[in-house]
Amino acid sequence: MGTTRVMAAVLAAGLGVTACSVGADPAPSGPDLDPRSYYEDYDAQIDRDSAAGGAHAPVAVDASSGDSAEAGPDVLPPEPGFLDDNVFVDVGDPGWVQTASDRESTFALDVDTGSFSVARTFVDNGHRPEPDSIRIEEWVNSFDYGDPAPTDGALGLTVESAASPRGGEGTTTVRVGVSTEQLSAEDRPAANVTFVIDTSGSMNIRERLGLVQSSLALLATNLRPDDTIAIVVYGSDAEPLLVPTPVSELASIVEAIEALEPGGSTNMEAGLLLGYEQARESYDPEAVNVVVLASDGVANVGVTDPAVLTDQITRASDEGIHLVTVGYGMGNYNDRLMEQLANQGNGFYSYVDTFEEAERLFVDELTPTLHVVAYDTKAQVVFDEEQVERYRLIGYENRRLDDSDFTDDAVDAGELGAGHQVSALYEVQPVNDAAPGQQLGTVSLRWADRAGGEATQLDAAISWPGAEASSSLRLAALVSDTAELLKGTSTAADRGFTLADLQAEAEHLAQLEVNGAAEALAFLESAQAAGPTGPPGDED
Known part of the structure; x- marks a missing residue:
């Protein structure tokens, strides 16, 4: 599955994606790259690989902390219930x-629109x-x-x-x-998007990481060829997965999407710090510079205090780098942290629970609204x-x-x-x-x-x-x-x-x-x- 998607993207790039200029149509998706498949095939892929002891062997998740450890090759990861260990904070009553x-x-x-998307997930x-x-x-x-x-x-x-x-x-x-x-796609400034992706063990719950992969693929195939995507991943530690890469080099981006795998604890602080470091290196004052945090909001290693994390983000937002937080999953989900981070990062908070919601956000809404x-x-x-x-x-x-x-x-x-x-x-x-x-x-x-x-x-x-x-x-x-x-x-x-x-x-x-x-x-x-x-x- 993964090799087929990468080869299709290589062919797409070789057939003319790199020849596009500023203001041209987005990179093609069509049958060459199927963003939905990451989401729909994610569980099946884990089952097949884990049965064979492959790269996607299941990760045992402590629902109360998000910590993880390798499980046996034939044991599916324990999952918190839909209502377990979610963090919400009452903002008060709209009184007279x-x-x-x-x-x-x-x-x-x-x-922000995350609260309504969360509610729709509950009722669904x-x-x-x-x-x-x-x-x-x-x-x-x-x-x-x-x-x-x-x-x-x-x-x-x-x-x-x-x-x-x-x-x-x-x-x-x-x-x-x-x-x-x-603002039309042709008129907006170029966009430098740095994804900070939570790949900890808790992102292996149900299809969370698969939906993140779908989201990335949707965005990559709908940005302009002169836009860039960088990817930082974090579990117990943070590491760069993709340096800022023009969307015209779609094959390299797809290879990075394919490389996303879950495991480890959740060091959000390390991920954000490295993500902002990457965003600063590619900063262009004439472009839109944004960090997109994709996570279930769990933070259990490094700094986990929302006040401290938001203070670090506020300093970065003053430099012209905005933060968009996108939440995934329910059960061991921290809505409070994701909403607060976006407020301090001069960005906004959304929640993605279905592929259709990912299409709405990453195809229809995200790119134009990135330009403040x-x-x-x-x-x-x-x-x-x-x-x-x-x-x-x-x-x-x-x-x-x-x-x-x-x-x-x-x-x-x-x-x-x-x-x-x-x-x-x-x-x-x-x-x-x-x-x-x-x-x-x-x-x-x-x-x-x-x-x-x-x-x-x-x-x-x-x-x-x-x-x-x-x-x-x-x-x-x-x-x-x-x-x-x-x-x-x-x-x-x-x-x-x-x-x-x-x-x-x-x-x-x-x-x-x-x-x-x-x-x-x-x-x-x-x-x-x-x-x-x-x-x-x-x-x-």
């Missing part, structure tokens, strides 16, 4: 704020999501609300409001939508205390900023790439009966077009609604209410709506062919059929 006490709401924008495996895994804004930002790209400047701002579908009389939902400028168009992006909403009695920001609990930070351009905030779309939802309750069209507050965005550059600010008014909710606002409210219900927030508990209520709303939006409604409906159907998360180990 009295406007008279604090009329300003300030936060850093966030483009027959379990309700772990409540602590739910970060509401990551659910909302997993859907496209059709906001237009800006025509003048890096960011565009869309504000819409309507009566809250399940909020009770007088409660209004406000969606603040932020869109970034689009807005640095240290912050939002501030100021409510009129004569109009608004109280409000709540739904999500962004771990991205809140002091109100004075909004105009302090030295404060680190969120980075947005080309083609990103971000939304923030508020619920607002009036002081008295509100007149449609009456201004209830203002929303402001602030960002820099380059690191350390002069800040730009964009402002818009927020008004009381005078019309029915748009389909985009109804979808956003449906997604956030689903997250709140499954998380068990105090607001959802007070309102008493059910998954069946939300499913009925999703069915109606799907009948109207609202973009994203079918995906929301499929999720709700799976959530209805799923059992409770329950204590670890009860899934069997």
Whole structure:
């Protein structure tokens, strides 16, 4: 299997991949390289090789630590259960704020989507999501609300409001939508991508490493020929597997993908340090320079304290090297570490559980969004205390900023790439009966077009609604209410709506062919059929 894929890539390279120039089409995949096969054949490959005592002999994994040791040639590795030893941290409850006490709401924008992908993995495996895994804004930002790209400047701002579908009389939902400028593959800068790949024993659980291999193959066959890929691997120690290599040399990249094998403990610190060292050596100030960490988030050798790891990453991000974290696997998975690393690395956090999700991330989304168009992006909403009695920001609990930070351009905030779309939802309750069209507050965005550059600010008014909710606002409210219900927030508990209520709303939006409604409906159907998360180990 491996030799066939390598030879096919050699033929592809020899037939003209190296002749491509900047701005040309991506390197061909087609029948010559089958990224899906790494994922689908991974278990079968381990079984065949282990039975023969081959290179992929199974690795025994300690589910509580990720440590590993060689097992006998005919013994399959013990696997933690789907619910065992996962690390999630509750970010808090999106509670109400009295406007008279604090009329300003300030936060850093966030483009992470990992929390929703994790939830989908839970329901697809027959379990309700772990409540602590739910970060509401990551659910909302997993859907496209059709906001237009800006025509003048890096960011565009869309504000819409309507009566809250399940909020009770007088409660209004406000969606603040932020869109970034689009960038074609031909127009974006060259990309230098350094993969830091966890090849420890825990990555041999189920098909994790196979899905990483598929992800690499997908990216390699969809980058431009002038882009480069480097690979660093880490288990007990870290080592370079592939020096920065132009995508035009596809055969060399595929050989490195084929060489990925699991084993050892998990020294994430060593992997990241070596990965950043490699990224610095190939750094090009005119290019996109990014480190992509592919891991299950386990760290049990070297520095394992998230605060220390994130401090090291923050220093590297200041040098213009961004970090994207991509999580794989469930059962012995550390969501908290992967999300925190991305926040500190001026990048974003995604989670890949299926080949289709790998295609979405590595083919459709990753490459254009690697080019940062807005640095240290912050939002501030100021409510009129004569109009608004109280409000709540739904999500962004771990991205809140002091109100004075909004105009302090030295404060680190969120980075947005080309083609990103971000939304923030508020619920607002009036002081008295509100007149449609009456201004209830203002929303402001602030960002820099380059690191350390002069800040730009964009402002818009927020008004009381005078019309029915748009389909985009109804979808956003449906997604956030689903997250709140499954998380068990105090607001959802007070309102008493059910998954069946939300499913009925999703069915109606799907009948109207609202973009994203079918995906929301499929999720709700799976959530209805799923059992409770329950204590670890009860899934069997």
